[in-house]
Amino acid sequence: MFLARVGCFSVALASFPASLHTSPVTKTPVDRLETRGLDEYVVLANCISDDGVRSSQMAYYPGSPNASPNVVAQTSYGQTSVWEYSATAGRFDDGNVFTATIGPPVAQGEFAGTGKASQGSFSCWRNHRKNLYNWAEHLCTGIYDCNRKSPPPPPAPSSLAPTTSPLVTPLVVPTTLVVQTSSAPLFSSRETNSAGIDTGQRTPSSVLTGGAKPQETMSIGSSVMDASPNTTSSPVNAS
Numbered sequence: 001m002f003l004a005r006v007g008c009f010s011v012a013l014a015s016f017p018a019s020l021h022t023s024p025v026t027k028t029p030v031d032r033l034e035t036r037g038l039d040e041y042v043v044l045a046n047c048i049s050d051d052g053v054r055s056s057q058m059a060y061y062p063g064s065p066n067a068s069p070n071v072v073a074q075t076s077y078g079q080t081s082v083w084e085y086s087a088t089a090g091r092f093d094d095g096n097v098f099t100a101t102i103g104p105p106v107a108q109g110e111f112a113g114t115g116k117a118s119q120g121s122f123s124c125w126r127n128h129r130k131n132l133y134n135w136a137e138h139l140c141t142g143i144y145d146c147n148r149k150s151p152p153p154p155p156a157p158s159s160l161a162p163t164t165s166p167l168v169t170p171l172v173v174p175t176t177l178v179v180q181t182s183s184a185p186l187f188s189s190r191e192t193n194s195a196g197i198d199t200g201q202r203t204p205s206s207v208l209t210g211g212a213k214p215q216e217t218m219s220i221g222s223s224v225m226d227a228s229p230n231t232t233s234s235p236v237n238a239s
Contacts (some may be wrong), residue, residue: 056081058090115146
């Protein structure tokens with residue numbers, strides 16, 4: 001008779017999870033985790049017990065983190081979790097699994113990674129808070145906060161790859177390999193002996209133009225060429 005008289009009320013209860021119990025390690029009924037707002041936090045914490053046993057936990061808050069989390073999920077016992085460079089999952093009493101994927105260590109307040117739960121995505125930030133809360137005789141220090149804040153935008157494309165073709169240093173081919181200091185050609189005529197026979201010697205331009213230089217050299221790279229006339233050649237006998 002009671003159910004028939006308040007049958008409409010029983011229909012309303014059917015929309016809630018079948019299990020409405022209060023977990024022995026939570027401070028609020030588990031069904032409250034089913035209705036989560038944009039202000040919720042999941043804190044990744046490292047803990048130590050009164051007798052020195054280390055562990056790691058995920059602590060859920062419907063608002064800003066404080067000394068009294070609503071519920072926790074233990075991720076390791078006997079040692080602390082290595083949050084960095086890994087994906088760590090914690091299962092809460094209501095069956096929800098929260099997975100935190102943290103990258104390399106970052107400075108306080110900086111974006112560190114992402115979180116994922118059945119209710120949506122989270123962004124995780126470095127926020128070290130020593131002795132944030134005490135849970136089941138474990139004193140816990142917050143390491144990362146995961147919340148609903150938008151992650152920072154990705155780097156601009158220009159900082160990842162050039163928008164134009166790669167920079168290549170152009171190959172400059174010199175148009176002049178030898179620079180002369182005189183306007184006259186280096187070798188302007190050939191010598192002949194007194195009989196008019198070509199001796200094969202070249203007369204330096206400094207001699208032809210009346211220059212006073214007894215010897216000129218031209219350096220190309222590491223080699224040096226002697227440009228002075230040969231004064232020791234014997235005349236050719238024409239007879």
